[in-house]
Amino acid sequence: MASRRSLRRRSSRFPSPEGDDQPSFPRSSTVNRKDLQLCRQVAEALHLLLGDCGDDILRDLHVVQVLPAPDATQLLVIVGAAPGDTPPDPGTVLERLQTRSGMLRAGVAAAITRKRAPALLFEYAVPRVAEDHR
Numbered sequence: 846m847a848s849r850r851s852l853r854r855r856s857s858r859f860p861s862p863e864g865d866d867q868p869s870f871p872r873s874s875t876v877n878r879k880d881l882q883l884c885r886q887v888a889e890a891l892h893l894l895l896g897d898c899g900d901d902i903l904r905d906l907h908v909v910q911v912l913p914a915p916d917a918t919q920l921l922v923i924v925g926a927a928p929g930d931t932p933p934d935p936g937t938v939l940e941r942l943q944t945r946s947g948m949l950r951a952g953v954a955a956a957i958t959r960k961r962a963p964a965l966l967f968e969y970a971v972p973r974v975a976e977d978h979r
Contacts, residue, residue: 883957884911887920887965890956894949895924902933903941909970920963925970935969942967 888911895903906924914921924942926932942949946965954962 880913880917883917883959883963884913884920886957887911887922887953887963890953891922891949893956894952898945898948900941900945902938903945905930905933906938914966918961918963919966921966921968923968923970926972928972932972935971938969939967942969 888908891908891911895906895908898904905927907927909923909925911923912921913919924938946967950962950965953965
């Protein structure tokens, strides 16, 4: 247990931005780095799982981005249609993702090393149609 003197010494080394007497310690960047590492692992796992799911619509999707929402216990997965393909109906895509969400979460749980698999929220990024500028 740290004595008051050592706490006082620490707080003088890392002064609080608010100027109060509470000791302020530098924040560790490992939480953010670990969350981003988990997001990359989940994106890779989902890319493989969507390719092997047996659904023609989901097979043609690609994972655009995976983000913590709001933290690593729940992840927002943004999927999109492959470039050049005719984009499927967003309602159909989200419905099929929802029906297979349990299978996808189980696949993610097998691919990552965590005590609990994160919950997955899906969002479909509808590709923009390029306009012809004349």
